[in-house]
Structures are given as C-alpha cells and as structure tokens.
Amino acid sequence: MQRITVLLAALLLAFVSAPPATAIEPPTIDPGAVPPDETGPDQPMELRRVCSAPQVFPNSNFADRPWANDYLRISEAQKFATGAGVTVAVIDTGVNASPRVPAEPGGDFVDQAGNGMSDCDSHGTLTASIIAGRPSPTDGFVGVAPAARILSIRQTSEAFQPVGSRQDPNDPNTTVTAGSLRSLARAVVHAANLGAQVINISEAACYKVTRPINETGLGAAINYAVNVKGAVIIIAAGNTGQDCTQNPPPDPSVPSDPRGWREVQTIVSPAWYSPMVLTVGGIAPNGQPSTFSMAGPWVGAAAPAENLIALGYDGNPVNALQGQDGLIPISGTSFAAAYVSGLAALVKQRFPTLTPAQIINRITATARHPGGGVDNYVGAGVVDPVAALTWDVPAGPERAPYKVKEIPPPVYIPPPDRGPITAVVIAGSVLAAVLGLGALTRRALRRR
DSSP: OOOOEEOOHHHHGGGBOOOOOSSOOOOOBOGGGOOOOOOSOSSOEEEOSOOOOOBOOTTOOOSSOOHHHHHHTHHHHTTTOOOTTOEEEEEESOOOOBTTBOOEEEEESSOTTOOSOOOSSSSHHHHHHHHHOOOOTTSSOOOSSTTSEEEEEEOOBTTEEETTOOOBTTBGGGSOOBOOHHHHHHHHHHHHHTTOSEEEEOEEEEEETTSOBOOHHHHHHHHIIIIITOOEEEEEOOBSBTTBOOOOOOOTTOTTOTTOGGGOOEEEETGGGTTTSEEEEEEOTTSSBOTTBOOOTTEEEEEEOSSBOEEOTTSSEEOEEEETTEEEEBOSHHHHHHHHHHHHHHHHHHSTTOOHHHHHHHHHHTOBOTTSSOBTTTBTOBOOHHHHHHSOOOOOOSSOOOOBOOOOOOOOOOOOOOHHHHHHHHHHHHHHHHHHHHHHHHHHHHHO
16 A cells, blocks of 8 residues: 655654644634745755665556546546646656656655756656646546646655765654755745645645644645635645554544534645645545555545556556565555646636635535535545536635634834824924023113
C-alpha cells in the first residue's frame, strides 16, 4: 500500500500547546498570521537515500483504461472540460517531468538548490500524472484534466534528512525526514501567489488530541489561499499506520454530534480544515471505503485509492512500487485526492466564476453516497465528474462557513499634532509684540 507522506511527530513537538476541550473543533484561523512567501527548507537537508522509482508488475497490460477512470467515467466527463486554462499546484515530493507530465518548476522546500522538479519518492510524479497526465496512442491512461497546467512544488521527501542527523537503528522514528507543517504553510502561500487555481496536498500529519499542535501559520496560509487568492484546496484524508490511528465512528446516542467530533482520537492536518478545503477519502474497486483511509468528521468526498495506474518518470504507465518484501500496488488516499484535484480543474474550467467554496459544493452535491447522507469514511460519497459538470446545482454560499478571527481595523494614530506648538509660537510672538508695544507705549508716555 502506498504510504501517504506522514510528517513525523519529532518535527511537530515544537508546536505543542495546551490540551483541547472534551470535544475538539476545527481550528480557528487567525488571518493575520500568514507566513512569508519564502522557498527553501526549515533547516539544511541532505540526500540520505537512493531515490526510488515506480515499477510495473510482470505481465501488465496497459492497453485498457484504468478501472478508476471507468468507475468515474472520466472519458465522458472530458467531453465537457479538460482543464484547459487551469493551473494546478502539486505540493508533494516533486515531479520528474516528461512529455506526458509536463510539470513546471514551482519551488523547492526540501533542497535549497532545487526548483521542485525532482522526485526521489515515487509519489509526486504519480500524483501529478493522475491529475493531468497527457494521453498516448500506445496505452489507455489519461489524467483527469489532461489540458491543465501542472506546477510542481516539492515540500516533503523521505529521502532527505537534516544535515548531521543520526538514526537509532532500533527506532526508525528518530530520523526526521524533510517536511513540516511550517514549510507546508509557506508552500501553500507560495502556490497561491504563483496563481494556482487548484492546490493538491497529498500528505498528512497525524497527532493525538491529547497532544495538540499550534497550527496558526498553516491555518492562516489556507485561509489566504482560499479566501484571498481564490484557490481550491484538495487534501488527502491520510492513511492509517505509524502515528495515524483510525478514528472511531460517531456515537449514535449523541445526535447533537452527528459527525463525531467528540469521538475523534487522531487529528489529521491539514485534512481537518474542512469545509474550507475538500478532504478526500479512498475507495476500493468494489466501491467500498478503503480500510486504510483515515476517517474523520472532516472527510468531504471519496475517490479511487487502490490498485491504481499512473505515469512513471519516463511518462510510461506504472502500477507498482517497491515495498519491503517486493512489489506492491499503487494505493493511498494521496491518489484519491489527485482524482478530485483533476475534477476541480474540470469544474473550474467549465464554471470559471464559481468561488472555491462553490466548486467544492458542486463536487460534494453531485457525489454518490450508497446510503445517502454523509459519513466519516467517504463524506458525501464518491465523486461523479459527469454530474459535477452537467447537473443543475445551486451555486451555494461564496465562502465556506468557518471560524476566522476578525482582524480589527488598524488603530488610528493621528499624525504629530503641531497645532499647539504653532499656537504657542504664535501666541508667544503676539505676546512679545504686545509686550514690545507696551514698552514702546510706556516710553512714549514717558516722553510726553
């Protein structure tokens, strides 16, 4: 199973703050805490591992369309939009560009000398190809929005570690890999300032509710990208494992908490910034939720996440990754998010005046939920690109309902008041003149 990039807890301990209340809520955003638009890592990094490459299972046949494309009816959706004119920023492990994945450099937060156009993790390239990979007459693969512009921003990598760091062979978690919530916040601001209309974030930081983290910078960055720059942000729900312990379902005996915020044990960031962002869970080929897909009240929709096909470094189809014991299928909510980012690009092209909140509303309002309603595994259901592009859906509110601190108007500081000083000078001059006149008068009187 493809791992979603998990930001290790060691990077996050510096942000520990007071414990939360019994029931957690989405973090309140301080719009005044937007981090600077600066590329580069938080600290000097060095490559410590041989870069990996995606693989192909023996006897694979790529002539047919991937099951995920058929399931989502991508070819039919592309009759209405192809993503033309839409820029999608892929904040990930970098992209190795090829003619079929013609990504452009967007910046590097891992290597100070990089530009985002290097993938050492077999992840960012696959993500970008699912979003906007170009078709070829030699196989059946095509990305969701093949005419979209791809902007690669490398923000994380398991192949890089801080310069001089050491690893305990008995505790792999002592090795801190590149990537943090701080650099993610800067990457979001950078992507927004580069003009990205869709931002794909296929990574997750998991932490216990008993060890909350100050995410002020990240929340402000997301608010800036969405509500100031008008970008749609699509985020992976995260995969179970390591620090990502599955959340329990809502308690049916507490009807006042239908999404189960009181039951949350593991916070997943930036996934929990829903509904300002659209968080995507994963499904299997049978349509059932992927067992590894992290559940939570922030999950808004779902898309294919197992046994996937993507494009490798050379632009040819791949369907496997190198696991510890051999080849494993390409799977993970990272790629479910990629499918929805591609869909967001299609919707943006077809309905260019919609705001980010309205694009998310159109995607979730047309999603297919097998039981109706909303749950914490697939949200409103599996996305339906054709419906999202063709149904008559009310636009909805221009902004998502979210607690954002109001920035008070700047305190008026009057300019230096020179009035009294001038008055004193004038008064002094008049007084002097009067005194002088008096003296002259007295002298004149004496002369009389």
